Amino acid sequence: MDNLLHLAKQAILVPTGIQESDIHRVMDQLISGTVDDGDIYFQSSHAESWVLEDGIIREGSHSIEQGAGVRVLSGEKTGLAYSDKIEISELLAATKNVKAIARQGQNAKIALPSRPSYSPLYSSVNPLSSITDQQKVDFLRQLDSRTRQLDSRIEQVIISLVGVQEHILIANQGSSLVGDVRPLVRLNVSVIVEENGRREQGGMGGGARSDYNYFLDQDRAFSYAQEAVRQALVNLEAIPAPAGSMTVVLGSGWPGILLHEAIGHGLEGDFNRKGTSAFSGRVGERVASSLCTVVDDGTLVDRRGSLSVDDEGTATQCTTLIEDGILKGYMQDKLNARLMGVKPTGNGRRESYACTPMPRMTNTYMLPGESEPEEIIASVQNGLYAKNFGGGQVDITSGKFVFSASEAYLIENGKITQPVKGATLIGNGPDVLTRVSMVGNDLELDSGVGTCGKEGQSVPVGVGQPTLKIDALTVGGTDV
Amino acid sequence: MQTEQELIRLETIINDLLDEAKKQGASNADAGLSVDNGLSVNVRLGDVETIEHHCSQGLGVSVYFGQKKGSANSTDLSAKSIKETVTAACSIARYASEDQYAGLPDPARLATEFKDLDLYHPWDISADDAIDLAINCEDTARQYHADINNSEGASVDSYSGIRVYGNSLGFLHGYASTRHSISCSVLGERNGDMERDYWYSVARDQKNLDSFELIGEKAAQRTVQRLGARSLSSRKCPVLYSAEIASGLIGSFLGAISGGSLYRKSSFLLDSLETQVFPDFINLYEQPHLLGALGSALYDAEGVATQANKIVTDGILNTYLLSSYSARKLGMQTTGHAGGVRNLCISAGDKNLEQLLKNMDTGLLVTELMGQGVNPVTGDYSRGAAGFWVEQGVVQYPVQEITIAGNLKDMFQHILAVGNDIDYRGNIRSGSILIEEMAIAGE
Numbered sequence: 001m002d003n004l005l006h007l008a009k010q011a012i013l014v015p016t017g018i019q020e021s022d023i024h025r026v027m028d029q030l031i032s033g034t035v036d037d038g039d040i041y042f043q044s045s046h047a048e049s050w051v052l053e054d055g056i057i058r059e060g061s062h063s064i065e066q067g068a069g070v071r072v073l074s075g076e077k078t079g080l081a082y083s084d085k086i087e088i089s090e091l092l093a094a095t096k097n098v099k100a101i102a103r104q105g106q107n108a109k110i111a112l113p114s115r116p117s118y119s120p121l122y123s124s125v126n127p128l129s130s131i132t133d134q135q136k137v138d139f140l141r142q143l144d145s146r147t148r149q150l151d152s153r154i155e156q157v158i159i160s161l162v163g164v165q166e167h168i169l170i171a172n173q174g175s176s177l178v179g180d181v182r183p184l185v186r187l188n189v190s191v192i193v194e195e196n197g198r199r200e201q202g203g204m205g206g207g208a209r210s211d212y213n214y215f216l217d218q219d220r221a222f223s224y225a226q227e228a229v230r231q232a233l234v235n236l237e238a239i240p241a242p243a244g245s246m247t248v249v250l251g252s253g254w255p256g257i258l259l260h261e262a263i264g265h266g267l268e269g270d271f272n273r274k275g276t277s278a279f280s281g282r283v284g285e286r287v288a289s290s291l292c293t294v295v296d297d298g299t300l301v302d303r304r305g306s307l308s309v310d311d312e313g314t315a316t317q318c319t320t321l322i323e324d325g326i327l328k329g330y331m332q333d334k335l336n337a338r339l340m341g342v343k344p345t346g347n348g349r350r351e352s353y354a355c356t357p358m359p360r361m362t363n364t365y366m367l368p369g370e371s372e373p374e375e376i377i378a379s380v381q382n383g384l385y386a387k388n389f390g391g392g393q394v395d396i397t398s399g400k401f402v403f404s405a406s407e408a409y410l411i412e413n414g415k416i417t418q419p420v421k422g423a424t425l426i427g428n429g430p431d432v433l434t435r436v437s438m439v440g441n442d443l444e445l446d447s448g449v450g451t452c453g454k455e456g457q458s459v460p461v462g463v464g465q466p467t468l469k470i471d472a473l474t475v476g477g478t479d480v
Numbered sequence: 481m482q483t484e485q486e487l488i489r490l491e492t493i494i495n496d497l498l499d500e501a502k503k504q505g506a507s508n509a510d511a512g513l514s515v516d517n518g519l520s521v522n523v524r525l526g527d528v529e530t531i532e533h534h535c536s537q538g539l540g541v542s543v544y545f546g547q548k549k550g551s552a553n554s555t556d557l558s559a560k561s562i563k564e565t566v567t568a569a570c571s572i573a574r575y576a577s578e579d580q581y582a583g584l585p586d587p588a589r590l591a592t593e594f595k596d597l598d599l600y601h602p603w604d605i606s607a608d609d610a611i612d613l614a615i616n617c618e619d620t621a622r623q624y625h626a627d628i629n630n631s632e633g634a635s636v637d638s639y640s641g642i643r644v645y646g647n648s649l650g651f652l653h654g655y656a657s658t659r660h661s662i663s664c665s666v667l668g669e670r671n672g673d674m675e676r677d678y679w680y681s682v683a684r685d686q687k688n689l690d691s692f693e694l695i696g697e698k699a700a701q702r703t704v705q706r707l708g709a710r711s712l713s714s715r716k717c718p719v720l721y722s723a724e725i726a727s728g729l730i731g732s733f734l735g736a737i738s739g740g741s742l743y744r745k746s747s748f749l750l751d752s753l754e755t756q757v758f759p760d761f762i763n764l765y766e767q768p769h770l771l772g773a774l775g776s777a778l779y780d781a782e783g784v785a786t787q788a789n790k791i792v793t794d795g796i797l798n799t800y801l802l803s804s805y806s807a808r809k810l811g812m813q814t815t816g817h818a819g820g821v822r823n824l825c826i827s828a829g830d831k832n833l834e835q836l837l838k839n840m841d842t843g844l845l846v847t848e849l850m851g852q853g854v855n856p857v858t859g860d861y862s863r864g865a866a867g868f869w870v871e872q873g874v875v876q877y878p879v880q881e882i883t884i885a886g887n888l889k890d891m892f893q894h895i896l897a898v899g900n901d902i903d904y905r906g907n908i909r910s911g912s913i914l915i916e917e918m919a920i921a922g923e
Binding site: 392 | 530533536553554555561572578579582667673706714715746863881882922
């Protein structure tokens, strides 16, 4: 952790000539008077992306984003100002701006937090320089030609490679600086196949808080390509999906987006403090069948959704959301934890210095059960097996959520039969998990592709689950 | 006047970027930058919740070494950053492939006339006044009905920005614009069921914003109307998209005729030029030079002059939406659509929403859609929906936890009517759209 702090200071403070004592001076001004808390968030991100299309490296881009955000908290109020220039004069000006929020604030300072203890969950190697630019483009070209050789029906291959290195420095009231160095890489392969005039797409990607070698290990990149092609070819055979309420078996891994949408958002502290979530005030109640235990775990090594320390300087943890079907607790940032009289859970995240932190998920997944996946399928007379999904969305107040299947099959007499076209599944968050009647023993986390949007802010997240059987869920096909 | 000076300063930076690119050996380059300032306040339950002061800036540069292209961007506008950003772009270009279609647009197509589109109307509002306005808006909503019992709050946002774009063909232009909005979201509860809805107004000039009373009332009314919603049994029936969500349907059409989707063959409307894509009473046209409108612009993202366009006439597709790159890939000419359409309108019929409900007789009025269940390659469409069940032209009860599904190609062919209740709050202006039949899945 000291090493992380050292690296973050090197990246952010050294080039700007800012001393730690300067930051303390700004913090003193920020915290003075009738405010509860405040922080300064420094960020310096370097990102690059490469796109291969039609067999050529069509474009690449490099981007630098840096700045500092100054925040003050007073009661339920938040003031935020920021600057793209990391300079003391800018920080002081921002401080002056945000202090206006505290004009009617209470004088109720919380106890000084001690410096959090955390260890790095990922390497601080810069992914952008983990392999040379020449190696990156050679890798993409090779992957393209290997992908095209997989099937003669492939019409189009698009591959994108993205890498980010982010340095974070957080100044909190009463504690010394907290630093983090966050790598993030992502590779995506999408293909279009054509047969007899019918065209279908398939896509697969993955990523981690690691460097580009992650995609070379175990030939992971090529496994994405194989998966993308497999999905596209399956879709060539798909018939219209059924419409209506039926038994649905969800595959392991990425279909865990169910948990993210159906319950995850509804268990974020801000909505519950405000009483706007369908889960508000329901801690201790049954919200799932006794087979279900769901956690949000920011501490998984190298995972896309993990953070050594959250964006408010709180160490991440594994928070039990639902245990044996009973709602246990919410995910919190500092503001909402304070207002609800509980401890922060390391879920305070922000897209960048220009945004206010909010309670956000990290890696949300369901613990494995005891059923064999084959046994689950065999138990279904007629239903849908949904193996892969696109995105989802939830209305946290009504509890209604959707997630869209991109690869699904009919189950007939206990057997997987025909593939069906993509369809949206819709349900009600507070009761969908009460209909879980079987939980597989095959817990799998997603491949590292999740991005969650909330109030306009995007953050990387992870999901996971074992194979699940839901006794009734509405499937939005066209075959009424 | 301050804006004038800022424009000159930013134009100088663009010239510096282009000069630097040339110095580093680029045969061509283009560069853009933006500076934005804004105030955003959110109140909840009668008190201020957040005040955000926004000031962000960014520059982007693309360089060409012959047919090889590289890009870079940065949030730092300093001289040192200009040099580093150009270096980063050049370094990437070295590794990009020779792409025979890459390059700046045809110089003859660049915009040369720069009239004022009336997009800049700064709102001199203090944080305190913005808070008061938001509180008044939220109060209106909270007092609207006894079932309104909680709030997500009301917001007032005001942004002003400057955009400058230039390229090594000699194009250099910048302009200032503003954008202001008021929004409100409240919750209602009846028999233990909670619902939430919202409303907003947005305009270039704050004088054109709806009153806070109207926004608050509409937010509360929409919430109350949803209370008691139930699911439907699965069925096929007509579907009426209300104006505020109909623009999304048109957006899917525009995506399918845009150059990027076409040359990647990821469109369900390949080879559809000069074919019937809508019923013959449908016209889609674009008015990029409307004064003070949200989507107005004199030129596209690469400096090509925009012009009034008839995209669909009598249901027949006249043109794709192309940038220089996608046009070259398809062996065509740019249509000035790098960055998309500008004030796209769908021809309205003579009926308002009430008359369209009568026209539909029995079916589903959809007022909210959830999820992204649209397959751009096949046009297959399946999304979560909420709205109202309608019989004999009269709303019966609110519905939710249903999906609506079909295929876009087919849905477009079977539009029965477009309302005159046009929603002007976006770049796509549409009235409510009635579709002959879709599949509903429910309980």
